[in-house]
Amino acid sequence: MSTNILTVDDLRIATTTGMPVLDGISLRVCRGEVLALIGASGSGKTTLALAALGHLRPGLRATGGSVRLDGVEMLTAPQPVLNRMRGRVASYIAQSAAAAFNPRMRLGDQVVESALLHRSQSAVQARARAQDLFGYLSLPNPDRIGTRFPYQVSGGQLQRFMIAMGLQEEPLLMVCDEPTSALDVTTQVEVMRLLKQAILDNDTAALFVSHDLAVVAQIATRIAVMCAGAIVEIGDTEQIINAPREDYTRELIAACQHLSLGALAQRPARLPASADATLSVKGVVAGYGKVSNGKPSIATLHGVDLEVRKREIVAVIGESGSGKTTLARVIAGLHAPASGAVTMSGETLAGLDAQRTAAQRRRIQLAVQMADTALNPKHRLRRILGRVLAFFHGIKGAAAEARMLELLAMVSLPPHYLDRYPTEISGGEKQRINLARALAAEPEILICDEITSALDTIVAGQIIALVKRLRDELGLTIIFISHDLATVASIADRVTVLRHGRVVEAGESAEVLSAPKDPYTRLLVASVPELRQGWLEDAAAMRATLATELETSRPGAA
Amino acid sequence: MTGASTSLRLSPTLAFSTVVLTMFALIALVSLVALPQDPFDFITDEPLMPPAVGMWLGSDYLGRDVLSRLMDGTRITLFMALTATLLAHLIGDTLGLLAATRGGFVDTVLSRIVDIVLALPKIIVGLVVVAALGSSVWVIIGIASVVYAAGVFRIARALGNDLKEMDYIKLARSRGEGMGWILFGEMLPHVVRPLATDFAIRASFAILFMSSLSFVGLGVQPPMADWGGMARENLGGLSTNPLAAVAPALAIALVSIALNLLVDALDGDARH
Amino acid sequence: MGSQGVVNFIIWRLFATLLLLFIVSLLVFWACEILPGDVAQVALGQYATPENVQALRLEMGLNEPAAQRYLHWLAGAVQGDWGRSMVTKSPVSALLSERVANTALLAGITTVIAVPLAILLGVAMAMWNGRALDRGASVVILALSATPEFLLATLLVLLFAVNLGWLPAVAYLSTGSGIGQTARALLLPTASLVVVVTAQIARMTRAILGNILTQPYIEMAILKGVPDRRIVARHALRNAVGPIANVVALNTAYLVSGIVVVETIFAYPGLARLMIDSVQSRDLPVVQACAMIFCATYVLLILLADVMARVFDPRSLPQRPMDTI
């Protein structure tokens, strides 16, 4: 058996309507090596990964080339053969474990299913193997956790089950599709480490799909940079990171470095901010369920304070479940606080926007993470922007048209976009429109809720730059909510760190991020991927030491 | 959008259904101006006569021309079914979306009312209403529309519940937009397709429902006849002129099939 | 796994059901009040002379105020006494007993046959999605579900009873007729109902599964090397239980209350026909009883479906009980 496990030759895949998706891809993966596919979304990396398993999503078809897995031609192999190969010769690790596990089946059963189908292991063996893996992936009480259903474990744990499922039959090749990008940074470190360990220990080859160069750098032996369905550059990790040949690769690296703690250094001096707070949040308690004496049955914010001065960018950092989005919604008036107050330049704001004055609603605008759900896909951009203009300023007709063009210019989009539908523009562009709509209201305070987290590194960088520029040009006050310190570091004047609905640390971002006091902040800082090999190990080590400290500092409730 | 148009041209089922539906639509229109025979006149003394020259579907139980009555009935049947379904949707969609977005009390009350309507057998409801108001085209349309509005309500409400979680709805509300804009400006464009699908299927149900109304004698007033009524009144003639009963039934089946295939075709194309 | 939750949920829903029944009974009462021709008149029919009518009204206690009569009925109903039929003078329960049995029998048999058949068919169609079987089956099913019931039934009778003489044309059950006899009598009505119901359920099942098969975890299963059949049978079906159960419930409810046409054509003395006759004779107590039975059946079947859905759903989320009645 050759050391070549996967050989892709001049692979061409197109949509049934004839649009090329993969355009002459050739690559090979040998035993024990990890080939990373990196590229922006839409570069076709996932399609390629799935093709390695002989799977094409509906609406796609192979138009040429070959994919040989362990000597079998996957594109033409009959279904039974494919079924025998999948999971056994090559396993798949999906991006979102949450969606990829059947909600109605016990995790254990799902993990061992393919092994039993293939009769590669007896039921007993399979269970034993699974339990070993659970333990190995440091899942809590491995002997019993298999009986749980997906909804009963955390996102990080699900991802580990996913990995366990991938390792169950000790395949020659693991195809990992963005295995960590759905996770919190701190969790990501752990999962990455485990995955890397697993790959080494099992001497498995891996095809590792990711958009995050920094992440990839930690695990890949070789990297293939993809763009628009073709491989731009392929080479050893070392070489790609330190001596990229292609401009696109350089761009990627630049963006990656820009969005890192390193960015703290070259952050421009902050503008002179007026001393008085434009917006202040005092002891806000908010959550879900019945409110009794100022406390909701399920609280996500336990008395949070926040001070925002005019024309400054304040970042609110926290992982999922920290309550940062709730905070944003409370300020925007989408979520009524159980107690506490939000005041804008003196005047106290009502809990729900319904009770706020039109002016107040106008002065605070919110840009949310998911541009897809933020823009009505059935409305042309003209209508999306126009509505806001008409609504707040009663501007119509030519005046409105002119204003809209201004707005487009502001977010640097071409005029003809006005006639497009959100479905016809890219994620980054959607986010720009998202901002443009907020600006259309001519707000004083702009809340950006995770606006970059759904974007590829390069695009994210551009959006960050845009936000900064808007602040400088329009003198906006910006509340920037994110889970990603790297992003924050490059933009925020001050930082507030949230954990389990409480502020654990707040201050000038330079200080907080370079010399964090709170162990949790330290952990966050340590978890930000750096574009250097070996970082992962350091981070993991750091994490281990902090873990104990965290347990002690852990707030009782959460 | 472009993908849709391409597959529109491809699908044979779609071709079939559109052909059938347009055919019946044309028949309905033609029946306004010209018919082979007077649908109410007694052409022959031989009731339930098998097909013959000039009476291509034979005669009905009173010696009238089945073909002409069938064509005339096409107009009545389609008119009643479509109007009823349309009304059902006007009521059901508005209330359903409203219940979803408003939630709380409004939602509870509306949902309970709908439960009651659904819990009562359709035919019985029809019977009682006809007993109270007498039977006429509009009464029947009324019955069908109310009965089906309940079903539509639930669908619209479900769609609305998904939509109202969308950020653009939330943002619009936080902007201070009124219900009018939320329902018809933001939501409607999204629910149009699924509701159109429902419309087609429900229309075919409506035709069947009305035919069973005619069966229990709650149909339109004679000599007017909807398809169900025709099939019913000529049922006794299956031995001599089966067409008199089968032709209208066939028409019912054809239209329903066409409507359903249309939906399937469009949905299939929507999935890609 | 939230079994407590399920119990609470059921209790809540039963409470809601009672509420619903109460409202319906009010509605029915009111409807019967406004119908033209009062009970006594219709009962006496063609020969009613004013004094007769008055006498009968008195006897039936129709001269009491409506509210009082309703409360009287309600009081009885709560204690399980449905009152006496105004037309036959016999207790409603006696009038109902056989009809209920008949309806239950027909609906029961039909369900037992149709539901598994339909689900199998739907699943098969989903498995061989787009292949010959699927296409062929869907067209046939469509055609069947699109033919008016009364024509379907009549044709069956003409073929099997009149021309071939294999089966009885009417589902007349004389008391004490044996199993075989009963079976023969019920064959045609059951057949025509099975056709109708199977068509409906199969279509829905196929549609429901179709949607589920687009879920990511299905793709994951494919990539684990799980064969198509198993994917449908194991992975998809579990998630389809809820909606399918709902469809089945709706159709079963229809079998109890909606089969007037079949009952008429086969002269089968069932509940639906009874309710129609009673409405026509303005026999309020009977109408009420039937309405109660129909609504209760409907609501309880739906409840059953929801419980099923919850049992198969590991996370029996506590949801607003009234929500899915």
Add this chain to the structure above:
Amino acid sequence: MADGSMTTGNSRPAGGFSRRAFNAGLLTTGLLAGTGRGLAQTAPKRGGTVRLALFQQSTGDTFDSARYDKGNDYIRGTSVYSYLTRMDELGQAQPEVAESWEANKEATRWTFTIRKGVTFSDGAPLTTDDIIFSLLRHREDKVASTAKQLIANITSITADGPNKIVMELAQPDVDLPILVGIFQFALVKSGTYDFAKPIGTGAFTVKEFQPGIRTVLVRNPNFWKQGQPYIDQFEMFPIPDASARANALLSGDVDMILELRGNAIEQVAKSSNAEVFVTPSTRYTAIQAAVDRAPSNNPDLALGLSYLIDRKRVLDTVLRGYGSIANDHPIGATSPYFNAALPQRELDIDKAKFHFGKSGIGKSPIELSMGDGVLYSVDIGQLMQREAMRAGLNLQIKREPAESYWTAVAGKRPFFATNFHPRPTYNMLLNLSWKKGAVWNFSHYENERLEKLIDMTRAEFDLTKRKEQYGEIQTIIHNSGAIMIPTFLNYVDGVSKKIKGLTPLPIGSLGGFNFTDRIWIDA
């Protein structure tokens, strides 16, 4: 004809006139030719079960003969109860429980001799008290009898010894023996008001009775007619759907069905195991005008409408020839009383136009209320409407819900359809439907002369005089502008070929609804 031969001898003519001439009104030529049945029958066989499919389904089915108004009930009645007399195929009263009878000269006092040894199904003997109660209870308000009008002429009934009863009449009635034999006057136990568990002296006893579902009757072992009934069990249940009913007969699931319609008639005629049982009769479906309200109080409208009826087409298309053309009055053409001098009304658009012009109705719509409950009315209405278009009259048919038809429509709307079974004597029919305040006078028509004539015919012994009186009656009704009678409807029923002993009687289906004790199965 077991009972016939057994009893005719005992029948003593009252007065000098020939009984045979009496009530000849109902005689219809070719009555026995109606089917191949009648006298030529093989010897009766005992045993077996006969199933009859009814065409009306109603939870109102009852054993209270005072509430009878449907064939369902009549058949049930003639099977479970006995009657004093029974009318034969020739329209004569034949002895039943009454062995014989005689009247005084004026026919105002009648004496009936009661058969001995008649017992109820519970063993109790039938007494004169029972008989008197059975008749007089129909006067009581709470009984709400459908025969109230018919009993009205009897002023008193008294027992004369253990087996004689005497009836005193207000006005003479030469047809009393026939009257006392009608369905309502079933012999029941004295003091019975609840008929849930009926006890009669008839051929059968009730095994099971479920209103609207089924009636199962079994042989009454001590029925007073020796050797009868021939069948062990008789079951009846409704099949409301006409084609379903016919199919049930063709498939042999039932042995007899009521009311064949349209094509089913030919189907049955063609079939190998069943045949059509036709009973020519003067049953009719009429269109009546409520003369006590506008616009129907305008006789020209009704007259105009009567010229819009294509009677030939009604007979051919709607009735498939099973009937006879009528002339807007209830007397059949074959009756000796028939007034041949009256011109037969026919489809005549011009005459119609003339009358409508006279009525000044113009273009304003006229509503014609029909109902599925009224035999063929919807069809006849459609035919009329069609002709109305030609006559330029805006005639609209309104199909009314069956249930409230008799209470909310008949007599309450301007123009409406009604349906009448013939009575044993025309006099009864006229009494019920043309007297002021009579239950069936839906037109609310009042005419003193007519009422006088009705009474006169009942008292008149002389056939020729009677003929004149009836002649005038026909003229009055014909021109009353209150009623249109397009055709008489035969009774067309379906009977399995193995059923024997059935003889048609023009007052109802299957031998005047009175056959269960005479039929037998000849398999």
